[in-house]
Amino acid sequence: MLRAFSTAATGMDAQQTMVDVIANNLANVNTNGYKRQQVNFQDLLYVKMRQASREISAGVTAPSGMEVGSGVQIASTNRAFTVGEFQRTGNELDMAIQGDGFFQVTQPNGELRYTRDGAIQKDADGLLVNAGGYQLDPAITIPEDALAVDIASDGTVSVETYTGTQVVGSIQLYRFSNPAGLTAEGGNLFRETEASGAAVAGTPGENGFGTILSQYLEKSNVQMVNELVNLITAQRAYEINSRAIRTGDNMLQQLNMLIR
């Protein structure tokens, strides 16, 4: 009896986590470069009540055993690195990656982080930085006298000045063999881990890397309708699991009332 209560509780717990993940996805529906998360459930171990092929009465053997399961658990949450929708911003420093790859930024302590968010700005020294103020790596400086900046699809950054056009650097992209292994750090940043493999650098448009789409931003790949449907399913499943507990409670109560 108590086993069934905890079974239903694992169900409620799992659905709760599901709602947490969906809530985070929904909250990030407008976050540039956000990649939605999904939850993987798994059934828990089984308690063997009766062995299969055991004799249940003279000459009759049970064709199958009897196992009672003990509920559900979260096996993992993984991120779907599908490409989000592109939105034109007209901002000359905005970039979206059409295809595979991440931008690399350097944190003040020298550590490297990866992002799909291409909302790039200029800092006081003309260096290109991401929305969080971290330097794009390799570093690119826009000269003070630049009139306009142009970013080509292969990542070449050129500026127009009074004296003519000059190339000031090029954007590099980075890929991971297993992006699901990246650790999300908040601030739209991912950190390389042993599971993700080492970052492989490359030029946009070559060797399977995506191309740079200038003056566009990649929106979140969260699909509102899907998330809402998942939310409803999770909420109902939660409700039904709690109902299962109430039913069990009822059964126990009746049993209790027998003894008066």
Add this chain to the structure above:
Amino acid sequence: MTTPISQMATGLQALMNEYETVTHNLANSGTAGFKRRVNAFSAELERQQRLGEERSLLNGRIDAQGAIDFTQGVLTRTERPLDVALEGKGFIALDTPQGPLYTRNGALSINLLNQLVDSSGRLVSGQNGPIVIPNAVMESDIRIDADGTVRTEEMQMGRIRIVEFGDAVDELTPAGHGCFRAPEDLPPQEAADTRVRQGYKENSNVQMVHELTSLISLSRLYEANINVLRKNRENSATLLEVARTA
């Protein structure tokens, strides 16, 4: 006296077992590749009561087996390249230190040794040993064909071993964590009619309505059984009373 109390208690216990099975199914309504457990006790009980064969219940001898319902779950699109769902009766074979296991949950990923593993890190069994995804191959370039071949445009990395057990599928026992174990004398066969669908997952085949109705009917049956038990006790009390006054 009609029925010894101890035998009625067996009926109550069986309903309790069924309740546990239903709770487990409900808890796994969102588990990919989950196959619902069937405990037909209350259904059998109701059938016998309809036919007026209640005696078998009173003997506490209805035998409900904890079978597994292997019907196909609905496939939903996830777009993740390493999510695969099976269409058909097959299973994905996994290699574990405890022997082979079989699963319908195809949320795969890549481990530190670049091998293809399931969501708990167990090796996916390939036709020629573990399937290794070279470092240079990016997740989004991986294609998984309907026959389980894992490849990119240029090269082939191996083929996921998809097996089936034909009519003997009922002999599989659940091993937990989304897996089934086959008895040793049951060798798996190559699955012929199972298609692998990349970017999909198979939903749990638990149907809420179904489980909820069995929850309701078994709690009612439980209540009815308790009432019979109570009546039984009142009757014997009356009998004692009659015997005393006589």
